[in-house]
Each structure stands twice: as C-alpha cells, then as structure tokens.
Amino acid sequence: MDVKTEIELNRGLLDFIQASPSVFHVIDNLKKRLEEGGFAECREQDCWKLQPGGAYYVIRNDSSLIAFRLPAARKPEEGCPFQGYHIVAAHSDSPTFKIKTRPEAVTENRYVRLNVEAYGGMILSTWLDRPLSVAGRVAVRREDGGLDTRLVNLDQDLLVIPNLAVHMNREINNGYSYNLQTDMLPLMGLLPEKGPESEEPVRPSPQGMLLREVARELGIAPEDILDSDLYLYVREKGRVAGRRGEFLLSPRLDDLQCVYAGLEGFLSAVPGQYANVLAVFDNEEVGSGTRQGADSTFLEDVLLRVQDSLGYGPSVYRQVVADSFLISADNAHAVHPAHPEKADPTNRPVLGGGIVIKYHGGQKYTSDALSAARMRLWCERVGVPCQTFVNRSDMMGGSTLGNISTAHVSLRSVDIGLPQLAMHSAVETGCGRATAQAVAAFEQFWRE
Numbered sequence: 001m002d003v004k005t006e007i008e009l010n011r012g013l014l015d016f017i018q019a020s021p022s023v024f025h026v027i028d029n030l031k032k033r034l035e036e037g038g039f040a041e042c043r044e045q046d047c048w049k050l051q052p053g054g055a056y057y058v059i060r061n062d063s064s065l066i067a068f069r070l071p072a073a074r075k076p077e078e079g080c081p082f083q084g085y086h087i088v089a090a091h092s093d094s095p096t097f098k099i100k101t102r103p104e105a106v107t108e109n110r111y112v113r114l115n116v117e118a119y120g121g122m123i124l125s126t127w128l129d130r131p132l133s134v135a136g137r138v139a140v141r142r143e144d145g146g147l148d149t150r151l152v153n154l155d156q157d158l159l160v161i162p163n164l165a166v167h168m169n170r171e172i173n174n175g176y177s178y179n180l181q182t183d184m185l186p187l188m189g190l191l192p193e194k195g196p197e198s199e200e201p202v203r204p205s206p207q208g209m210l211l212r213e214v215a216r217e218l219g220i221a222p223e224d225i226l227d228s229d230l231y232l233y234v235r236e237k238g239r240v241a242g243r244r245g246e247f248l249l250s251p252r253l254d255d256l257q258c259v260y261a262g263l264e265g266f267l268s269a270v271p272g273q274y275a276n277v278l279a280v281f282d283n284e285e286v287g288s289g290t291r292q293g294a295d296s297t298f299l300e301d302v303l304l305r306v307q308d309s310l311g312y313g314p315s316v317y318r319q320v321v322a323d324s325f326l327i328s329a330d331n332a333h334a335v336h337p338a339h340p341e342k343a344d345p346t347n348r349p350v351l352g353g354g355i356v357i358k359y360h361g362g363q364k365y366t367s368d369a370l371s372a373a374r375m376r377l378w379c380e381r382v383g384v385p386c387q388t389f390v391n392r393s394d395m396m397g398g399s400t401l402g403n404i405s406t407a408h409v410s411l412r413s414v415d416i417g418l419p420q421l422a423m424h425s426a427v428e429t430g431c432g433r434a435t436a437q438a439v440a441a442f443e444q445f446w447r448e
C-alpha cells in the first residue's frame, strides 16, 4: 500500500475542505471516499445483514456519519464477534452563519442583504470584507408528491459583509462590538433601476431572490423548493504557508483536519482484534444536543445494531464495549506568539510539536492516566511526538465530543487535537506536519 507524503496529505486535506463548504458536503465527500473504498451503506430504517470482515457506513440527517470495518469471523465458542471497538470521533460542523428563512432585506431601495444568524461562536470580524458564498441542502418537491434532498453550492463570489469605513467609525481600532443583527448581514446584490437601460427589463422582487439563485443552480423551479438549510462559507481556498511550509491557512481546520486525518487513517488500516469505527458528528459547535449530534443515541444505536446483526445480544455488547476505546479528536489551541500568557504555565503546545493530549480536572476532556498513556504508546510506535494541553486554572475552556459521547457509550477515552492558532476565525492557522502525524497515530490505533 502506498504511503502518502505530508505534502500529498495536506493537498488532499485542503481539497477536501474546499469541496466541503457545508456540513452536508463534508458527509457527502466522506461517503464518496468510503464508497470508493468498498464500504456499503446501511440505512437506519432498514434491516442490517452485516458480515464479519465487512465495511459499512451509516448516515444520519445527511450531516453525521459512522463508518465501521469489522474484523474477520471468529469461532462461535469465543463468545463475542471481536474484542472491542476502536473509535476515532471528530466533528463535521464549523462555526458559520445560517441563512434565515425569508432572508432578503432591502436598504435604500437598492441594496439586497441576507438576514443571517450565528451558528456557533466565531470571531465575527474575520468574516468581513472577503468573498463569501452559500451552500447547504434543500428539500425539493418530487413529481410523485414525495421529497428529495439536494445539496447545493452557489460556487461563485456571491456575497460580502462590508466594514464601516474608519472615517465613519474612528473607534474601530479601540475595540468594536459587532452586532449580529445589524453589522453581519452579507450584501448579495443591487436591485436594478427601472428603465430601458436596465439589464433586467422587469425589476425582480427581492423576496425569493436567493432561492431563485439556488433553483437556477439546481436546474429546478423555485416553487419546487419547499425548505432549505443554507449557510455562508468563506470562498478562499486553504493554502500551505510559512518559510518551510510549516503552516496551513484555511477555513474550517477545526475540525476537518481531524476528520480528514481520521478518514485517511481509517481507509488504510486493516482491523486486527478490534472493529474500527470512524464517527463524525454534526452540531459540536452548538452543544451536540441534536438527533445527529454526539449527545444523541447515534453511536450507541449503531454499535448495538452491529452486535445484533452479527447474532449477539446486549450482554455481549456490554462485554465488547468494556474493552473498547475512543479517541476524541478535535483541534487544540497552540500557544499564541502574541499572547503566551493565555496558555497554562507548564503545558504549552506549539505548532509542529506533535499531537496534543488534552486534560481537564473537571473532566470536560476525558483523558486520564491510562487512556493518555495508551495514546502515548500508539504515537511512540510510529515516532509521533505528543504534547499536552490544560487550560489555565483561571480560564474556562471549550468542551468537545469525548465526554458527551462517553455519557451514551461508556468506554475508555482520550481527548486529543492537532495544534492550531486562531480557532473559529474565518481562516484558521494550522500545522502542516500535524495532518500526517494524526494519520500515522490513528492508523496505529486501528491496526491493533
């Protein structure tokens, strides 16, 4: 099997991010790669007939995905189909703006802006003065009266959120609080003047303007779009930067760098005694409490049904879970060069320093001595360095997938991440070397 170089992996990562402007596209692109790798889809509403040695995936809400590869068959007298589950979990969503229904808002009878609301907590100012566009999914009426889901990406420089000129806001550099409802609505276009010189002979109604663009992109009638989940995205493609290509500058590195590294490691690792699982959850940025988020029954439902389909009952499920392991992979804060005081005094991860193991006394991160030690061993075996992250004791940190998932499926777990700066900026600064390091560590974990 060919091993991809660091450069190939980062090129693949940046292409993947560009091709995944919304959470639905993330899952669709994962699905395509899994299909190419011989994985078969299991739909939750169907009966599953799984085979030992088989490779499968399940999608919920078009926005979360769990893929699994089962080890070869064991003898029935062994009492269980395999030793346990080896799971890597990451999240498919990133902070962005959700476009409200009836979004068109007209100012001065000329400017058409879109009404949006925040999805997750982003650095608002980074979204201004750069080309943006719209992607997501729409529910489309079928001729037989049913519904279809269509993904859409208005793949053009469509929108901009312009700053107020410094002359009109002299205080901008002394700290300005952007108002989500007034400052952050993206400008989509101008209503044309009426008259013979107008490009459009009849002045179009601003109402439905966005959906007309979506319908044109999909080649359908606007009235066949019954509803939509549409989001803004940053147009610029991620790139490798720095004197020696040390950095990645890209939207959505949190958490698509972990998703992509997980996918690459997952596709190349052949399971040993454990069933390999890649779990990618939506809605981490808004608390995970949805039908498809980490705080749902999705993971438990899938793992239970795997046992069930192989002919084993709930008791064997618990036996198998007891010897399972979860790596919760979500990008981590490296020490910021301008603000080294924001980091813990003794745990100071840097870009290029290796995989970050995250700890938290209050158990927002699930790492403990035993789970972190196992992670260190997997990294050690493939020559990947580890570093550690703990919040300053006087600072609140974020939460992530690990402790939420393990509340539903109680297995041993470690929280890790790849070091980055500017988390939740429109364009984040990540670490070029970390992608390959994560792929190597995940592969090692999945080969056990």
Ligand code: ZN
Pocket (backbone or CB within 6 Å): 091, 254, 255, 284, 330, 331
């Ligand atoms: Zn994250």
